[in-house]
Structures are given as structure tokens and as C-alpha cells.
Amino acid sequence: MKNYLLLFFLLVFSTISIAQEAEKALGVVVNSSDGKPLENVNIVNLNQVIGTATNKQGEFEINAKPNDTLHLSYLGFKSIKVRVTNDWLKFGSATIELTELALALEEVVVNQLKLTGYLEVDVKQVPVINDNYRYQISGLPSTGYEANSAGTLSKIVGSIFNPADFLHRTFGKKPNEMRKLKKMKQDDEIRNLLASRFDREMLMALLNIDRVDLDEIVSQCDYSKEFIQTANDLQILDAISECYEEYKLLNRER
Known part of the structure; x- marks a missing residue:
């Protein structure tokens, strides 16, 4: 037996x-x-x-x-x-x-500074330094929002008390895709891959959204235009993930 x-x-x-x-x-x-x-x-x-x-x-x-x-x-x-x-x-x-792609370089325009010797005139020609900053809302477990306009603080605070806030409009349409964020952050292969990319292609495929919607999500989470343009795909993933966690927290408290 x-x-x-x-x-x-x-x-x-x-x-x-x-x-x-x-x-x-x-x-x-x-x-x-x-x-x-x-x-x-x-x-x-x-x-x-x-x-x-x-x-x-x-x-x-x-x-x-x-x-x-x-x-x-x-x-x-x-x-x-x-x-x-x-x-x-x-x-x-x-x-x-x-299949190989045919690559085409975009035209690059270089503007040369023409200094006059007058400080008040010359200083206006110097590119503006990115002065984005981040602040944190008390009670939310985040590292804070990155401000991109003078009215951002009132926008975020107001959204907490608004049932149709921007977070709901952003994430409410694709709950299944957004649940993948946690898995994406836990997979080392995906994180290493995203850290070396700037084309958003993998994020669009994983979240099933197009580039316009992806940029809009990050923008509505109050990350600056400069951040959206310069961040690698892993930074964008972390930004969306952080924003989504705050969205879920606010929904539970209502």
C-alpha cells in the first residue's frame, strides 16, 4: 500500500x-x-x-x-x-x-547669447533655472507634490474636498491597468528596463494608454512640464504610482 x-x-x-x-x-x-x-x-x-x-x-x-x-x-x-x-x-x-526602423534626426536650433555688457539686459537672456519644488499635504504618506504653477496648492487642497476631483477623473477609468503599478515596481527586470528608457513606450503598453493620456496623468498629479520632459520611464512610473496611492487613500477616507 x-x-x-x-x-x-x-x-x-x-x-x-x-x-x-x-x-x-x-x-x-x-x-x-x-x-x-x-x-x-x-x-x-x-x-x-x-x-x-x-x-x-x-x-x-x-x-x-x-x-x-x-x-x-x-x-x-x-x-x-x-x-x-x-x-x-x-x-x-x-x-x-x-524590423529595423528608419531613424530621422529632428532639426536642432542653437541660440547664441549676445551679451551687451548691461546686466539688466544680459540677465534676461539667460535660460530660466528650473525652480520646481515639492510640498506635502499633512496626513498623506507621500514625499509631496511637485508644484508647477502658483495656484497648484489651492488646486490640490480643493480637490480633496471635491467628489469629482482630478485624481478620480484620472484613475477611475482604468482601475485594472493601474493595479499593475505595484507589480511593475516589484519586478527588477522591469525597473531596470524603465530606468534606461525615456520613450514611455513600455509604460504605455503596460498601462494600455497612449502618450497624450500618460503625460496628462503625470501633469494632473502636479508634476511639472520640465519633469515630464526630462524624467526617465522609471521616474514616471514612481510618480504615477505615488499619485495613485494617494488617490486610493482619499477615496477610502470619503
Whole structure:
């Protein structure tokens, strides 16, 4: 009897192990023009909010389930989304091709300062130094808001007592996507990826919003235009996450 029980548990354990192995999508990413493998291609499972990157041979593996969507991005190449299928998980590795982008540089205009020797005149030609600052509302567990206008404080304080405040308008439409923020912050691969990027592409894919809406969210959370333009994607993620946590806190207190 003991032998049968032991055999039963071994079979169960083997079945579980096989099932766990089947939950990994294996693949190779290559350049569509010459078939050469691409190293360090960024791959994110948009459903499970986990990430990885290809090795020197262009190979990768990532936890995935049928119908999960993988987002692949690489500098100089067109990003794509790939749906994970049962056949892919069952039969092994898949080859994924990325297509190169044609890059065009924007025109850059350099303005030379023409000094006159008169301080009152010359000082007006010096670019304005970013004087954004942050303040904190008592009772909120945040590092504070970054002010971008003289009326920001009254705007934020007023919104706390307004049932249709800007936080509700911003986050209320996409609660499922916003819940991914916590997972994104916990995944080291995604954090490292976002820290090196400034194109907002990965954030848009993960949160399922376009660039205009993304910038509007950060702006409505009272981060300055300068911050929005210069911050890397990880800083934008942290800004939105902090703002969302405050939104949930305010909703609970109402």
C-alpha cells in the first residue's frame, strides 16, 4: 500500500513539474533583414507584468500562459506584441523577427547669447533655472507634490474636498491597468528596463494608454512640464504610482 501511495505522489509531482515547465514561453529574437540574433531585446509579459531580455544568442524564456501578450522592444527596431498560444507552450521555442526602423534626426536650433555688457539686459537672456519644488499635504504618506504653477496648492487642497476631483477623473477609468503599478515596481527586470528608457513606450503598453493620456496623468498629479520632459520611464512610473496611492487613500477616507 505504501508503495502505491509513493508511486501516486511521484506521478502527481511529475505532472505538476511538467505543467510548471510548460508555463514558460521559449523563443529566439532575430533581425528580420539578415536573420542574426539580437541581444538584450526587452521582453515584457503585459498580463503577468514580468520582464526579461534576450542573451547573446537572442534566446529568452519567460513565464507565460495561453493568450498572454508579450511586448518586445529594442533600440532602432519596431516594437511588436506577440500572443502566446497553446502550441507555442507545447512544442517549444519560437522565432520572432524584429524590423529595423528608419531613424530621422529632428532639426536642432542653437541660440547664441549676445551679451551687451548691461546686466539688466544680459540677465534676461539667460535660460530660466528650473525652480520646481515639492510640498506635502499633512496626513498623506507621500514625499509631496511637485508644484508647477502658483495656484497648484489651492488646486490640490480643493480637490480633496471635491467628489469629482482630478485624481478620480484620472484613475477611475482604468482601475485594472493601474493595479499593475505595484507589480511593475516589484519586478527588477522591469525597473531596470524603465530606468534606461525615456520613450514611455513600455509604460504605455503596460498601462494600455497612449502618450497624450500618460503625460496628462503625470501633469494632473502636479508634476511639472520640465519633469515630464526630462524624467526617465522609471521616474514616471514612481510618480504615477505615488499619485495613485494617494488617490486610493482619499477615496477610502470619503
